[in-house]
Amino acid sequence: xxxxxxxxxxxxxxxxxxxxxxxxxxxxxxxxxxxxxxxxxxxxxxxxxxxxxxxxxxxxxxxxxxxxxxxxxxxxxxxxxxxxxxxxxxxxxxxxxxxxxxxxxxxxxxxxxxxxxxxxxxxxxxxxxxxxxxxxxxxxxxxxxxxxxxxxxxxxxxxxxxxxxxxxxxxxxxxxxxxxxxxxxxxxxxxxxxxxxxxxxxxxxxxxxxxxxxxxxxxxxxxxxxxxxxxxxxxxxxxxxxxxxxxxxxxxxxxxxxxxxxxxxxxxxxxxxxxxxxxxxxxxxxxxxxxxxxxxxxxxxxxxxxxxxxxxxxxxxxxxxxx
Numbered sequence: 001x002x003x004x005x006x007x008x009x010x011x012x013x014x015x016x017x018x019x020x021x022x023x024x025x026x027x028x029x030x031x032x033x034x035x036x037x038x039x040x041x042x043x044x045x046x047x048x049x050x051x052x053x054x055x056x057x058x059x060x061x062x063x064x065x066x067x068x069x070x071x072x073x074x075x076x077x078x079x080x081x082x083x084x085x086x087x088x089x090x091x092x093x094x095x096x097x098x099x100x101x102x103x104x105x106x107x108x109x110x111x112x113x114x115x116x117x118x119x120x121x122x123x124x125x126x127x128x129x130x131x132x133x134x135x136x137x138x139x140x141x142x143x144x145x146x147x148x149x150x151x152x153x154x155x156x157x158x159x160x161x162x163x164x165x166x167x168x169x170x171x172x173x174x175x176x177x178x179x180x181x182x183x184x185x186x187x188x189x190x191x192x193x194x195x196x197x198x199x200x201x202x203x204x205x206x207x208x209x210x211x212x213x214x215x216x217x218x219x220x221x222x223x224x225x226x227x228x229x230x231x232x233x234x235x236x237x238x239x240x241x242x243x244x245x246x247x248x249x250x251x252x253x254x255x256x257x258x259x260x261x262x263x264x265x266x267x268x269x270x271x272x273x274x275x276x277x278x279x280x281x282x283x284x285x286x287x288x289x290x291x292x293x294x295x296x297x298x299x300x301x302x303x304x305x306x307x308x309x310x311x312x313x314x315x316x317x318x319x320x321x322x323x
Contacts, residue, residue: 001183005038006251021252023183025049025194034192036185039250047185050193050239053304053311054232115225118159118277119196122223123180125163126170126197162277165289175199175219178255184243187250189301189308195240197221197275198254214269218244218254224276229292237272237294239304244270246301270299 004018021038026046033046170177178198185192199219203211211217220240224233244254248265272294 003038003247004253004256006253018253021250023185023192025183025192034183034185036187036192039187041187042185042190045190047190047192048308048311050191050236050243050304053191053307054235054239056311056314118225119223121159122163122166125160126167126177126180162289166275169289169291170199173201175201182254184240184247186239186243186246186301186304188246189242189305191239191243191304191308193236193240193243195220196223200255203269211269215267217269217271220244220270220272222272222274224274227278229274229276233274234272234294234298235303235307237274238298238300239307241270241272241299242301242304271296272299 001023003021003023005021006018019038021036024035026033026035028046031052032049034049035046036042176199178200179195180197182195182198183192184195197220199221201217201219203214203217208214220237222233222237222240245265247254248268274292274294276290276292278288278290
């Protein structure tokens, strides 16, 4: 994504000719890196992703999934009574192990596809108020995308209701959508990430005393479709906010026309919200939306700076001494 850069130190001069900064994501194996051109210090460097940093520095990014894998595998082995199906030798034992081991992987991949589909459908809905046509796409086995990846409880009308609630929340809050899938970076921490949804809200002069005298509020929104919101999700939002503040320090405009809304970084207030589309709720298991607002105290660079330090230190090997 290309940005316009007007100055440094959080001060932008009206009428100044901008330079261009380009931020792109690069797939590297099972993870991804970020490339930034237009910032001399970052030219040719591959920046670690926010999710990689948090995943390696904070155990909550890994351990619950490991425990979930183990529990799901054990439940599957018991519920399907594979253990009773004649484990009469090494061959049967290996079949049992492989079947039980692979089941959580299949479930996890399906959940990932489901989350991606819901994300994409929501993006389309925010633009058009209509669910996407590709819900009806059929794969090679004659199964629709919707039926393949969404549980039976996820009726389309229920999902549309969730989408409508989100769009109404944006409108009723006085926010303007500034972009989706927004790549951001932090020059000093050498990290990058992608924001699901970026919103802004202009504050009238008579109301600014209620918003720490800010002229503009920038709100980062991340969509979640899992069973719960975790601590790492808040750290992720905190990191994105820190990246935005770093980009503003470089005089980078996050959207066209931002220069008309705000002149200095001090005019801007930052916020972050985790929009959780709960997959199962109540007896009828109808999805609903819950907005989790990240605490103001976490919207700073302390948390992600500490996580980045721990991540970088984890790459350093111990000094060995043979006895």
